[in-house]
Amino acid sequence: MMQSPDGLTTTNAAGRRVKIFPASPPKKGFFEVRRKWVQWGMILLYMVVPFISVNGHPLLLLDIAHRRFSIMGTLFFAHEVPNLVFVITSFLFGIALITTLLGRAWCGWACPQTVFIDRIFRKIENLIIGDHLKQRRLHESTMDIDKAFKLGLKWFAFVLVSITLGHFFLAYFVGAKPAFHYILEGPSEHWGSFFWVMLMSGVVLFDFAWFREQFCLVACPYGRFQSVMMDQGSLFLAYDEKRGDCINCMKCVNVCPTGIDVRYGLQFECIACTACADACDSVMEKIKKPKHLIGYGSILSLQGKIPKILRGRTIVYGTLLSISLFALQARLSARKLYQQDVIRAIDTPYQLVTDPSGRAFVINHFKIEFYNLDWNKAQVSYALSADAIQHGVEMIRAPSSQQAFDVESGKYVETQFFLKVPRTEFQDGIAKSSIEVNWNQGGLKSQSGVTLVGP
Ligand code: SF4
Ligand code: SF4
Known part of the structure; x- marks a missing residue:
């Protein structure tokens, strides 16, 4: 295994951010084709969830102003601490179980951060400025009319998309119908909601347009906890060094949205986006070597062993999840409205x-x-x-x-x-x-x- 570099790849020795310009993964890559559909499906889901009802009630509503939450159509109030504790523990044990089995599949395939950046914000950049090489050249060039125009157009599009998303996200907090009315009636009638929409739009703009991979690297707690939840059988994007087929073309590094080199092995910066696997497959195809030099694998599979589904962590997390769900179900069935x-x-x-x-x-x-x-x-x-x-x-x-x-x-x-x-x-x-x-x-x-x- 290659020696891993110290520190973050997106931060220099002085602690300042090093901006990265990842290349797009091959359009016809095995994972990219599937990820495109899954990610568009997730975007659609994130937009319509507040509008979906279960038994006449929102599938998901986080009504913080009235301190009430609807989860799968069941209403919880903030003072129902034991019920909410079981909701939260079920969620956490569920995530732990999925992470032990599938690694960070959530991050690369379904997390709002990844899906909106990959499918909308990066596409806007590619459309207005061009590929990753043109983006880097523009970034490093001195300001002129062409640069000002392209950057202005890009940020104008980013602002429009962020405001649209901010309005959709408002429905998560006030409900679909009130959100619709607030939008129709305008800000003068609902200054409070207008403020929250603008705040949410600002957060979306800051995060999806500018902060990007830094959120995964320095702000998201899930990435930090993955090593606790993963074991030797957990899936991750594994580089099969013993094959000895790498030609050091750096394509896997160029496409990585967090700027890492997958050949160093499992790293907390890896969001399992599979871009490196598709990039390497395209290289292997050209040099007529077998594909999957990089692909889903585990520490055990790299050693030629087949990981069992039932193993220490999956049993512990599965048991805790079952207990938590059972306790929640018992409390809900005894709950009187x-x-x-x-x-x-x-x-x-x-x-x-x-x-x-x-x-x-x-x-x-x-x-x-x-x-x-x-x-x-x-x-x-x-x-x-x-x-x-x-x-x-x-x-x-x-x-x-x-x-x-x-x-x-x-x-x-x-x-x-x-x-x-x-x-x-x-x-x-x-x-x-x-x-x-x-x-x-x-x-x-x-x-x-x-x-x-x-x-
Ligand atoms: S190492 Fe590969 S899977 Fe991990 S973030 Fe980079 S490109 Fe995505
Ligand atoms: S894309 Fe494949 S061949 Fe190229 S550097 Fe990465 S692992 Fe090696």
Whole structure:
């Protein structure tokens, strides 16, 4: 194996960025043909996801303003910490499992960073300026009218694409319909959303047009963690040095979007884009040598061994993923969209009163909280249960207290009431009673038991 250079290939000794101009991979390369379709499919998916509904709800919505998230049409609120923890752990263990099996296939084939840069931003550059050699020449030339015109046109196109993407990405955060209305109504009606669209467009422009491979190298945590998740059977773009067919043409280096030399072996900068494999295949074809000097392989396959699918890490990550998904499923099936909690108020434990006829009653003070975890506003009312009325229990509410409440989506409403219970209902200082809660959604009725304390 060749000796790997120290430091990043896109940074010089002074720590300054070295701009790279990767060549386009061969158009008819085995991977390039397939990657083109997959990447356009991913672009389409990223654009339409906010517009897809599952059971009438968004497939994915990250409504940070209202602290609620829709994942596969299921609504989660920020205060549902255990449920969100299982969503996040399922996602992380899923990524770990895929990485152990397929390496960084996600980065090279599906990550928004790669697909938008490869299929849109680089294509614009190629169209306006020309191939990688022309781009480098223009970069190194002094400013003149031709350079100013080409750069101006390129950045104008980049800005237009970034603003378009910024509008689409807004739908991820506010939902498809509101985003559509905001766009139609214009910035003067929705300054907040306009600000976020402009911010997102700015981030897209900065990242996809200028920062590019630097994001993968210095900002993305996934690249840094890959070595923890990968093992000797994980796939990566492997150079088969023992074949001895390399003619040192540097085509694999010229096409690399992160500027590395794949012949140094597995490096954290490699995003598994497969461009080097296609470039080398085209060279091997010309010199009439077998293809796949660079191709998908693993450390074990380079040693002539076949990696098993079931191995230490895949078993551990697969087990953790299964546990996490199972726990999430269990929590979701036990989850109630409409909930209420009756709790004793922490003032006087009880009051003893006697009516004019001399009957003794005990009064307890309660708080009741109604939670609405559904998408829409719900109305709720509460009253004594029929059983409580039969036992002579009375409910006393503050005069201002309403009987029915609106509870906004993701919110809770708290109110208070007193229960007046005949003293004869108490045994050993305790009496049981119940109240009935009616949610208007689907005529949902439930009873909440309450425990009263008395003398
Ligand atoms: S080494 Fe090959 S697969 Fe890895 S980033 Fe460079 S060109 Fe892509
Ligand atoms: S493209 Fe193939 S032949 Fe050319 S330098 Fe890379 S590995 Fe060697």
